[in-house]
Amino acid sequence: MYNSFQIFIPNKNKLTINNNTAFYIPLAVFVTLFLNIRVQPYHGIFTFILIIFAIIYFYLGMTRTDRIKPIKGKLEGFILFEKEYLVTNNTKIDLSEIQSVQISVGDFIGKIYYKSNLDRLDLQPLASNGTNNWIEYSLQNGVKNKIYFRQEYEAQHESMYPFLRTLIQRKTITLNDVLKILDFESDYNIQSFKESVNN
Numbered sequence: 001m002y003n004s005f006q007i008f009i010p011n012k013n014k015l016t017i018n019n020n021t022a023f024y025i026p027l028a029v030f031v032t033l034f035l036n037i038r039v040q041p042y043h044g045i046f047t048f049i050l051i052i053f054a055i056i057y058f059y060l061g062m063t064r065t066d067r068i069k070p071i072k073g074k075l076e077g078f079i080l081f082e083k084e085y086l087v088t089n090n091t092k093i094d095l096s097e098i099q100s101v102q103i104s105v106g107d108f109i110g111k112i113y114y115k116s117n118l119d120r121l122d123l124q125p126l127a128s129n130g131t132n133n134w135i136e137y138s139l140q141n142g143v144k145n146k147i148y149f150r151q152e153y154e155a156q157h158e159s160m161y162p163f164l165r166t167l168i169q170r171k172t173i174t175l176n177d178v179l180k181i182l183d184f185e186s187d188y189n190i191q192s193f194k195e196s197v198n199n
Contacts, residue, residue, distance in 0.1 A: 003159035004080050005149035007088065008131040010073040019060060019123040027053050060123040065112055067125035079135075079149050081163035086137070088147060093139070095166050100138045101173055103181050105160070107132035108151040133157075157182065165197050 030053065034046040077089040086093045109130035129150070136146040151157060164182075167173045175197060184190045 008148040083162040105157040
């Protein structure tokens with residue numbers, strides 16, 4: 001469904017090895033061996049290995065913007081933003097039950113961050129995996145929850161408009177807060193959304 005997003009559950013306190021660690025530590029070892037062991041055939045083998053490292057370095061460096069960051073956690077279940085309900089893994093919450101809400105959207109699969117500040121030594125992928133979106137809400141009964149979710153493409157968050165309009169009409173969130181959350185590309189889009197809230 002258009003307004004259905006995969007729920008993302010981040011890993012907590014789990015050590016992961018990134019591309020920089022996996023590349024530069026073995027490189028340092030082989031450079032040390034290359035400089036200290038001059039005996040053949042080992043020196044030739046180390047030279048060949050360092051050439052392979054150079055090829056890998058150029059490949060990882062040139063493809064940074066094409067490679068998607070690995071997901072550090074798991075995708076499990078779905079969250080739906082309906083006009084009158086928030087649905088998480090088949091649990092339906094009426095919007096009248098929500099006392100307060102905070103939302104962050106805008107991250108999507110393939111989005112490039114820090115494009116103008118590329119560090120030549122950093123070999124990590126630059127394309128986002130789209131999991132840095134979240135909703136945090138408090139219910140009338142005191143229950144609080146924060147859910148991360150994945151946006152698959154840039155405009156997918158537009159499917160949340162009816163959900164957000166209802167929250168504004170119920171005074172659960174302000175129009176100004178929503179305008180900050182949603183990065184509208186033009187004044188026309190802002191005005192159209194404002195008018196749709198009043199209808």
